[in-house]
Amino acid sequence: MPFTFLINGDVLPSVTTSQILLRRHQPQTLIKSDGHFGPRTKGAVENFQSFHHLGRDGIIGQNTWNKYMDVSGFQTIDVVDGTDPSLVNLEAADVRAAGGDPIVVFGMSNGIEVVTNQIVARGRNQNVMLLRFHGHGNQGLQNVTGGEINGAPHLAAISLSNFAQIEGTIRRIRPVMLPFGSIQLLGCDVGGGRGSQLVSRLATTWGVPVTAGLHTQFGGGNRTFRFEGPTVTGFPSGNLKTWSQQMEDQFGNQSMAT
Template sequence: MYSLLRYGDRLPSVVAVQILLNRKMRQGAYLVVDGIYGAKTREAVHGFQLEKGYLIADGVVGQSTWRALSEGENLQVIDSVDLTQSKDMGYEDAAIRGAGGVPVVNFGMCNGVQEAMRQIQAQAGAGNVVLLRFHGHGSPGSMGVAVGTGSEISSEFGVTFLDSLARFVAPLAGIFAPFGSAELHGCRVGAGRDGQRLVSALASAWGVPVTAGVRRQLGGGLTTFRFEGPTFTGFPWGGDLKGWARSLPVPEVHGMSVSR
């Protein structure tokens, strides 16, 4: 599995790419780790692709480039897909499987959110998840996870029950890599004050950045692996993308610390 990233992206998942590039680039070469896919990151991706020889050298992190970057790293990308509300989500399920992933697929059940959390924990290795993505329907401050019976918390991540939600999702905190993050790929989940509150609450519960789109999101094909339009990211202790990136442990690269 992979995240589709390119020039102009400003995301926590770009931090993961920059760290992996620093681990694999030739001696003496390094990137500032800041989460911004700028010209230098694009050049580094292009150089990595050329060095490998079998990758398309386009400066874009797609499926093959991600696989090469993460080779030997014991990292996981996990996708959770809500198939209970619309057949449209089936396109995302198919795209994930076509890229070699095995998504957590959520159908109707007594407690949808809790069961989805259990399945994700069962699939994840402790400290290995570099990206956790949720695919489903959304609205500002609400992300569909799996239709359940009873209260709303059995079906979605929602801003109206943040205290209860934090207890439900907190067990996932242990699955993430130090530079891991989560993404909510429902329509307009991160929009407005409610969207920002939900995303920030999940970030605090999991201890990693959480990103959601603020506009309508498309599904299926390559759109499954990236956001449509602008996003909002919440961070565990507030702050911003650069601040979070700087707070991460600095990896060693060929015996030399990465310069920021």
């Protein structure tokens, strides 16, 4: 069964990405880009699915998301911390089953630089519409190459405590991000506590919205691709409404042949 990415009722920057693509690509349904997946967005998704001979269910699953990438030339990048075998067996395997090719990294010192290098090597100028980090987390911390939180090697996580050390390195991701794309931190509890400060600082550094979950996030199946429970998002400026409107004004009215 195909994996589910976005459904009716979701409120996320990645919904805005989808809405802008639905405006730009045939059959070009001119819905509002606001980050809210409601009935009109569902109808636009159904129109897109029918036009491209996909299953018409109004859900943005792997087939619809992959078709977005196909018609736009944009890409999605997944980073999986392979130090924990369960993440390899579940989340890396799910990404591959959904048609992706995850960057899988293992416990290492200065792993943030290694991962950044791989992201930049894969990305092209403003080409990545979604970047997802899969790994263990804690409040205000997303592990990237450290396995379990305890005993993680030096500079193996993105956190407030090491932000000054890694900011120059991770800033190199910014040029590959699509302006109306976003980044997701899928570790447990990352958005809790001081997590709102972390996503805000990252959004400023990366120039796109950054979202993290407030509570425990499980992997496997649809849970590999969807947040479980409430989230917090940082924006390079404004909030979801104002950022989405800005993106629509700049990018949502271009007619792109498919």
